[in-house]
Structures are given as structure tokens and as C-alpha cells.
Amino acid sequence: MTLYLNGHTYKYELEHLIKMFFPLIKLGIVYNETEGDGGAVVTTLTEEDEEYRLTVTVRYEGETISRMETVSRNRTDCSAECERVFGVLIYELLESLTGTSPKWGILTGIRPVKLVSARLENGEPDERIVQEFERDYKVKPQKTKLLLETAKVERSVVSRRAENDFSLYIAIPFCPTRCQYCSFVSHSVEQAKKLIPDYLLTLRHEIRETGKIAAELGLKLKTVYFGGGTPTVLRAEQLAELFDEVRECFDLSNCVEYTVEAGRADTITAKKLAAIQNAGATRISINPQSFEDDVLEEIGRKHTAAQVIDCYHMARELGFDNINMDFIAGLKGDTLDGFKRTMETALALEPENITVHTLSVKRSSSLYQDAESLRMIRDNPTSAMVDYSQQVLEAAGYHPYYLYRQKNTLQNLENVGFCKPGYEGIYNIYIMEELQTILALGAGAVTKLVDQGSGLIERVFNYKFPYEYIGQFDEMLRRKEQVRTFYERKRLCADGAL
Ligand code: SF4
The missing domain is CATH 1.10.10 (Arc Repressor Mutant, subunit A)
Known part of the structure; x- marks a missing residue:
């Protein structure tokens, strides 16, 4: 299939829209050229007096259909409007040719x-x-x-934020093994075990330096999030050292939420949970993904559903009273009945948070590579799974509190965090809605500096891979200076000096 762009450059949105209908298609992009053979979406924009004329022709499996619309050239938002109208024309034509109607329409954004x-x-x-x-x-x-x-729900939770509040994210990009669907830059312990001690030394250094910056700037820490990878891949002693470093370098007296992703059941022990508890963590995540053993085996998780349930009860016995569980709709080998059983088991356990993701099939994941898997993407009952989860969770008293979309999710569906009222994961809302500064530490972490007044956002990127992060730490520290610059400029603006 080829997308022809004639007289305009609205490539990004139109390309993603077409991929909603044909998720696995190789889409060629051609600018201002005559059409060739084969399937095509031909978009043409011309100027006619007071208006733009937008024409879309779709050629697909022997059929050709066209539509045309006009947009006034006097509109102040005429560029955005032309892009939207192109989107609607393509959507309607592809809907009629393919018989599918993506539920998110022409919206391709993640927020x-x-x-x-x-x-x-x-x-x-x-x-x-x-x-x-x-x-x-x-x-x-x-x-x-x-x-x-x-x-x-989000508005009721985030209305309580102040200008100098911030969150701290700490990345542990290691996992015991790689899950089949994962494209996250995480390193299996077997391959990267040797890097962990140096990684932790470097990370502790970054924690100290960032703590100094936050204190100098008078920033108030509201939430802490240890994510991964799988933080609990570390030994209990290693976890405790990191938690101690955070406690010594940051003022936790204003912190209202402290999350540690315990992640995979094959890494969780009572000793590690105790270390997490001693750190003052208020929330943990134990992620089953599915309660179907054959599905867990298929996706390369080296634990059973029973192990997850044991970990959950162990955490409860230790006193954890805010537990999240992550699930994925659309996993290879799963069925609608299997997914329903998974939801029933989850509801019986009564975790405070349940997050339902839609499988995202990234090009780099091993799942994307085999033909049978590609057919599975088109034919599986993901949409029914997502609908079912939303229906039973709401019926059980959970409400949605954050939502985002990813590229390449099955049937373009969403990821939704549900919780019992009062248990909203505040960090999740901040990160998704970009409402508050997040200082992010570790390999692959991205700091987001948010000026709540103007909505301006700046990003500071850490090196992606642990070996780069360790080897080029001076550069990491140099980049962290951007945090100071951002807040100093903000202060000068507020004082009227800029
Ligand atoms: S636990 Fe998460 S980050 Fe680690 S391999 Fe599995 S999906 Fe990827």
C-alpha cells in the first residue's frame, strides 16, 4: 500500500491512521508523484479561490472510491482543519472498503x-x-x-498540586528473562548481571546529585516511583541500599505516594517485600499479565498464576494495603474465555488497582516476527476483552483514573488504570497528563520539566543502555544542569526579569 501526498505534508497523522486499518502493512510514502500500481491512498490538496479542495481516492482489492471536501482558506486553524478533514475522508473510505470501524476514530495521539x-x-x-x-x-x-x-477522576485528584511539586522516577532496567511481547530496553539478568553493581553505584551517584539540585531549587517531592524492567530483580540488600540513598538525599516529608514495581512473581521474596516496606513504600505493583498458565508459558513468563497469587497474599500479610495488578488483553494464546477467567480471579483477589493494557506489538519484539503471530493480531478478540474488563471492573466498583494509547496496540485499543475510589495512582496521572515535573534517574529515564503556568515542557534524556549510562556518567550530570536552568529561568520570568 502506498500513501500519496500531493500538495501537502500531513504525513504523520495520515500514515498512522492508515495503519489503524492495516496494522501490519508496509506503507510506502510518495510525495507529489503520479500514482503507481497496487493499493493506494491518494490525497491531494489544491487551492481554489477562497478555499482548499481536499480529495482522497482509495484503491483497495480491485475497488476504487473517492471523496472530496473543501476547507475555507480564511479559517485561522485551516492547517489543522485540513489535516482533520483528510483524516475523516480516509477513515470513511477505508471503513466502507474494509468493513472495520476503529473505535478511536481518527484520533492517533497517546493522550x-x-x-x-x-x-x-x-x-x-x-x-x-x-x-x-x-x-x-x-x-x-x-x-x-x-x-x-x-x-x-483525574481532575479531582490532580487539582491538589502546587507549582514546585515534583515526582521522582528511578529506573531499574533489568529483568530475569525477556517476555515475548516486550520491546522495552531491559536486559536479562543472565546477560547483564555483571553490570548491576556498577549500575547501582552510578544510580546512587545520580540520586545524590539530583537530591542536591532539588533541595537547592526548593522543589517538594510528592511521589516516588521505582520502575523497570523489574526492580525486584535486585537482591533485598541492593534494594535497601537504594531506598536508603533516596531517603538520605530527598525530603520525603511531603511525599504522598511511594510506588515500587515488584513486577514479576519470579523475582518477589518476603525479604524484598520487607525491604520495600521498610522504605516506606505505600504502593506496589504485582503484575500477573494473565492468570492462565498456558498463556504465561507462551509469553515467556517464568512463573505460574499460583505463584503470583502466593506473592499477592504474602504482600497482604506483610501489610501492603495498596496493590496494583497489570493485565494484558490480546496476549498470544489467550482466548476471551481465558481472559474472563483472569478478570474473575483478579476481582476475587480485590487489589486496589487493576490496570488493563492492550498488547502493543512493536517491531523489535520477537512476537512481531512470525507469520502466525501476525494473523493472530488481526483475528483475536482483543476488543471484546477490553470491553469485558471495563464492564466488570466498573460493576465491581472500580473507576478509570488514567488512560493512554500506544502505537501498534492490537486493534488500536487503549490502556486503562482502574482503581477503587481513593486509590488513584497519582504518579500515573502526572506522567500521562504531563502535569508535573518528573525527575527521572537511571538508564533510559527521561526527565520531564513542566511549567504548570505556561504548560511548557522540556525533556532531559538519560542514556538508554546501562553500559552507556555507566560509561558516560559525566555527560549525564552535565545534562542534569538543565533542571537548574529551567527553574532559574522560570523564577526570573516570575520576577519579571525576563
Ligand atoms: S517484565 Fe516487563 S520489562 Fe521485563 S521483559 Fe517482561 S515485559 Fe519487558
Whole structure:
């Protein structure tokens, strides 16, 4: 399939939109050229007096259909409008040719809640937002209602933030083995075991330096998040040393949430959970992904469902009263019935948070490589799984509190964090909605500096791989200076000096 762009450059959105209909297709992009053979989406923009004329022709499996719309050249937002209209034309033509109607319409962004939040801020009523999203973006009302519910919960939680608040993210990019669907830059312990001591030394150094910067700038730490990889791949003593370093370098007196991803059951022990508890962690994540043993085996998790349940009870006995469990809809080997059983088991355990992801098939993951897997992507019941999870979780008293989309998810579906009221994972909302500065440490971590007043966001990237992070730590420290510069400039602006 080829996407032809004639007279415009709206490549990014249109390319992603076409991939929603044909997730595995190799899409060629051609600018201002005559059409060749084969399947094609031909988009043409021409200027006619007071308006732009937008034409889309789709050629697919022997059929050819076209549509045309106009956009006034006098509109102040005419570029965005042309992009939207191209999107709607392509959506409608592909919908009629393929018989599929992606539920998120032409929205391709990863943070759709932001769109709804902005409209709620402007006082728009729910019904009008639902109608607008359906008419202008082809979003199914079911999805807009989910966005509205999520946005309202988010607003009630994040309205309590102050300008100098920040969160701390610490990355442990190591895992015991690699899950089949994973494209995250994590290193298996077998390969990277030797790097861990140096990685931890470097990380502790970065914790100390960042602690100094935060103290100098008067920033207040609100949430801490240890993520991965799998932090619990570390020994209990190693975990305790890291937690101690954080306690010594940061003022935790204003911290309202401290999460440690315990992640995989094959790494969790009572000793490690005790270390996490001694750190003052308020929230842990134990991630089953599925409670079907054959699915766990298929995806390369080296633990059983029973082991996860044992870990969960062990954490409860130790006193953890805020536990998240992650699940994935669309895993290879899973069925709708299997997924329903997984949800039933999860609900019986009553964790405070349940997060349901849609499988994202990245090019680098091993799952993407074999033909049978590719067929599975198209034919599996992921959408029914996602709908089922939302229905039973809401019926059991959980509400959605954060939502995001990833590229290449099965059937373009979403990831949603549900919780019992009062147990919203605040860090998850901050990171998804980009509402608060997150100082991120470790390999692959990305610091996000957020000016809440202007909405300006700057990013500081750490080196991706542990060996680079360790080997080029001076450069890491140099980059961290951007945090100082950002806040000093913000202060000067507030004082009227800039
Ligand atoms: S535990 Fe997570 S990060 Fe580690 S390999 Fe599995 S999916 Fe990837």
C-alpha cells in the first residue's frame, strides 16, 4: 500500500491512521508523484479561490472510491482543519472498503484524555463533547464516555498540586528473562548481571546529585516511583541500599505516594517485600499479565498464576494495603474465555488497582516476527476483552483514573488504570497528563520539566543502555544542569526579569 501526498505534508497523522486499518502493512510514502500500481491512498490538496479542495481516492482489492471536501482558506486553524478533514475522508473510505470501524476514530495521539479535559475546563457539557468527538473525529460514544469519566477522576485528584511539586522516577532496567511481547530496553539478568553493581553505584551517584539540585531549587517531592524492567530483580540488600540513598538525599516529608514495581512473581521474596516496606513504600505493583498458565508459558513468563497469587497474599500479610495488578488483553494464546477467567480471579483477589493494557506489538519484539503471530493480531478478540474488563471492573466498583494509547496496540485499543475510589495512582496521572515535573534517574529515564503556568515542557534524556549510562556518567550530570536552568529561568520570568 502506498500513501500519496500531493500538495501537502500531513504525513504523520495520515500514515498512522492508515495503519489503524492495516496494522501490519508496509506503507510506502510518495510525495507529489503520479500514482503507481497496487493499493493506494491518494490525497491531494489544491487551492481554489477562497478555499482548499481536499480529495482522497482509495484503491483497495480491485475497488476504487473517492471523496472530496473543501476547507475555507480564511479559517485561522485551516492547517489543522485540513489535516482533520483528510483524516475523516480516509477513515470513511477505508471503513466502507474494509468493513472495520476503529473505535478511536481518527484520533492517533497517546493522550486523548487531554482533549476532553480541555473541553471540560471550558465548561462544555458531556453530551456536546460526545457528539463533537463522534461527528468531527469519528470516535465511538463508548470511548468518549470512558474519556469523560477518566478526565473527571483525574481532575479531582490532580487539582491538589502546587507549582514546585515534583515526582521522582528511578529506573531499574533489568529483568530475569525477556517476555515475548516486550520491546522495552531491559536486559536479562543472565546477560547483564555483571553490570548491576556498577549500575547501582552510578544510580546512587545520580540520586545524590539530583537530591542536591532539588533541595537547592526548593522543589517538594510528592511521589516516588521505582520502575523497570523489574526492580525486584535486585537482591533485598541492593534494594535497601537504594531506598536508603533516596531517603538520605530527598525530603520525603511531603511525599504522598511511594510506588515500587515488584513486577514479576519470579523475582518477589518476603525479604524484598520487607525491604520495600521498610522504605516506606505505600504502593506496589504485582503484575500477573494473565492468570492462565498456558498463556504465561507462551509469553515467556517464568512463573505460574499460583505463584503470583502466593506473592499477592504474602504482600497482604506483610501489610501492603495498596496493590496494583497489570493485565494484558490480546496476549498470544489467550482466548476471551481465558481472559474472563483472569478478570474473575483478579476481582476475587480485590487489589486496589487493576490496570488493563492492550498488547502493543512493536517491531523489535520477537512476537512481531512470525507469520502466525501476525494473523493472530488481526483475528483475536482483543476488543471484546477490553470491553469485558471495563464492564466488570466498573460493576465491581472500580473507576478509570488514567488512560493512554500506544502505537501498534492490537486493534488500536487503549490502556486503562482502574482503581477503587481513593486509590488513584497519582504518579500515573502526572506522567500521562504531563502535569508535573518528573525527575527521572537511571538508564533510559527521561526527565520531564513542566511549567504548570505556561504548560511548557522540556525533556532531559538519560542514556538508554546501562553500559552507556555507566560509561558516560559525566555527560549525564552535565545534562542534569538543565533542571537548574529551567527553574532559574522560570523564577526570573516570575520576577519579571525576563
Ligand atoms: S517484565 Fe516487563 S520489562 Fe521485563 S521483559 Fe517482561 S515485559 Fe519487558
